[in-house]
Amino acid sequence: MENYQIFLPSISTAAPSSSQLIMKNSHACIEFQANKSIGLKLNSDKATDGGSNFSNFPESKGLGREETSRGKLTRDRKKVRKPRYTFQTRSQVDILDDGYRWRKYGQKAVKNNRFPRSYYRCTYKGCNVKKQVQRLSKDEGIVLTTYEGIHSHPIDKPTDNFEHILGQMQLYTPLN
DNA sequence: CGAGTTTGACCTGCGC
């Protein structure tokens, strides 16, 4: 960790909608963006790349489902979106080993991006943290990892730098 | 056998 910058919002509802953390070392470059997701509508035009629209988090999208034609979906999803944090990582591998255990629950092709987006959920009991992993089509060396929510448990298998990063996230994350 | 992955179907919101 040679170069470490943090730009984080004050913990206030009037805080700027995004912040950045940039980490660099000899083998990786990570750019971290935190967005308060509640009610944000930042881009008026459609993103040209599948990974560039992570700052758009309509509050109600895909939420509130209780029962459907399948008759199986009875979960009561919260209507409040958790904050999301996007890491932009230059890496040859899609999956950042952040020390937590994740279970993949979906993969989708993204418009204007030849790489699919993968959806993961933390497998720790009671931990509802999700993440999305996507490679940029215009620079396939860059992987966007979007975290949604805060882990409420210790890291399962601590790895060097990421424990630091995630610790910072929890320190600075505004609570809902 | 349990945990994790794959993948098609389904649901919802949004733009036209």
Added chain:
DNA sequence: GCGCAGGTCAAACTCG
């Protein structure tokens, strides 16, 4: 209203 895109579910499958 319709189609598209994003997000999620869950059965089937794979792997250790």
